[in-house]
Every structure is written in structure tokens, then in C-alpha cells.
Amino acid sequence: MASGKQAKEKSSNKKKDLTEIYEIRKKLQKILKPDRYEHSLSVSFTCICLAMRYGVDLYKAEIAGLVHDCAKQFSDGDLIKACEKDKVEITEDMKKAPQVIHSVYGAVYARKALGIEDPEILSAVYHHTLGKPQMSLLEAIVFTADYIEARRYKAARLPEIRQMAFMDIERAVYEINHDTILYLEESGGYICKLSYDTYQYYKELMKSRGLPID
Numbered sequence: 046m047a048s049g050k051q052a053k054e055k056s057s058n059k060k061k062d063l064t065e066i067y068e069i070r071k072k073l074q075k076i077l078k079p080d081r082y083e084h085s086l087s088v089s090f091t092c093i094c095l096a097m098r099y100g101v102d103l104y105k106a107e108i109a110g111l112v113h114d115c116a117k118q119f120s121d122g123d124l125i126k127a128c129e130k131d132k133v134e135i136t137e138d139m140k141k142a143p144q145v146i147h148s149v150y151g152a153v154y155a156r157k158a159l160g161i162e163d164p165e166i167l168s169a170v171y172h173h174t175l176g177k178p179q180m181s182l183l184e185a186i187v188f189t190a191d192y193i194e195a196r197r198y199k200a201a202r203l204p205e206i207r208q209m210a211f212m213d214i215e216r217a218v219y220e221i222n223h224d225t226i227l228y229l230e231e232s233g234g235y236i237c238k239l240s241y242d243t244y245q246y247y248k249e250l251m252k253s254r255g256l257p258i259d
């Protein structure tokens with residue numbers, strides 16, 4: 046059982062955590078358009094729910110969800126310029142799909158504009174668009190929450206993938222990658238190599254578990 050001193054420290058940490066979250070929300074509200082801010086809140090609450098399910102730090106999950114789109118307000122051109130200025134490496138592949146650059150630059154901007162230093166949170170921001178093979182649980186949670194949050198309505202299999210996210214997050218990551226690649230193929234969008242690599246990794250993982258896949 047926690048001693049009185051430990052319990053007191055824990056509660057003052059919680060107060061500090063909440064103050065930080067309110068501060069980040071205030072800053073984000075000034076940076077983002079209202080619908081993007083609403084999406085960010087919704088992703089952060091979905092991240093909290095998934096973190097409860099998978100035993101991940103709730104505070105990190107909430108912050109990562111909150112800030113994942115912090116660089117989304119920049120135009121593609123401004124993002125490329127900002128990456129050059131801040132020496133953030135972006136591949137030629139990413140330049141062909143500039144909508145993914147906000148995640149790469151977001152990991153830098155979250156530190157610069159919002160004071161986020163935690164490398165696990167910054168990595169989850171960095172990878173939230175393309176994913177990567179063998180994501181950490183926090184990375185997989187932000188990647189998944191971004192797709193399933195309650196304000197989303199366009200993706201074809203949302204009810205199914207929402208349920209799956211709470212049963213098997215790696216399966217959900219596989220299905221999200223599958224559907225995103227299919228959508229990009231059908232709509233003529235450019236698909237980054239890292240997106241294929243992520244897809245292949247999770248496909249092999251599903252196969253190794255004997256799960257039926259396309």
C-alpha cells in the first residue's frame with residue numbers, strides 16, 4: 046500500500062499532468078483550425094481508451110494523441126521549407142506524398158512549439174501516418190486512434206476496425222494499412238515505401254498467427 050507521502054506525491058504529479066495537458070490544449074487551440082482541434086481531442090481520448098486496454102501509460106497516450114497533428118496547419122510547401130530549415134530529413138518518396146510530411150515535421154514542431162521532450166511520444170507523432178514495421182504499443186495506439194476516432198466516418202470498415210482495435214491492436218494496424226493502401230491504389234494516390242514495409246510486416250505477423258488475410 047502507498048504511504049501517505051507517496052500518495053501525496055502521486056496526487057501532486059496528477060495535478061501537474063493535468064496542468065500540462067490544459068496548457069498544451071490552449072496552445073493547440075491557437076495553432077489548429079477548430080475541426081482539426083476537435084479531431085486532436087478525439088484522438089487523444091481514443092488513445093486513452095486504447096492505453097487502458099493495452100496497459101500503456103495513459104498520460105503519454107493522451108499527450109501523443111493530442112499533439113499528433115500539431116504541424117497539420119502548414120501547407121506542403123511550408124512543411125518542406127521548415128524541414129530544410131530545421132534539418133529534418135525527408136525522403137524523395139515522402140515528397141511524392143507530401144500529406145505525410147506533417148507527421149515527420151510534427152515530431153520536431155511538438156518539441157519546439159509545445160515543449161514535448163519525451164522520445165516515445167515524439168516517435169508516435171513521427172510515425173502516425175505511415176506507421177513502421179514493429180511499432181511500439183504507443184505508436185500503434187496513436188496510428189490506430191487517428192483512424193478510428195469517433196468523429197471519423199468516411200472509411201469503409203470503421204465499425205469492424207473499431208471493435209478490432211480493442212481486441213487485437215496489431216490486427217487493427219494490419220487492416221488499417223490494408224485499407225489505406227487499397228484506397229490509395231484505387232484513387233491513384235502515391236504510396237510511400239514505408240507504408241508498404243509496414244503493411245508487409247503486419248501481414249507476415251498475421252500469417253504467422255494463422256489469421257485469415259487477403
Ligand SMILES: [Fe+2]
Nearest residue numbers: 113114173174
Ligand atoms: Fe495526421
Ligand SMILES: [Fe+2]
Nearest residue numbers: 084113114191
Ligand atoms: Fe490526425
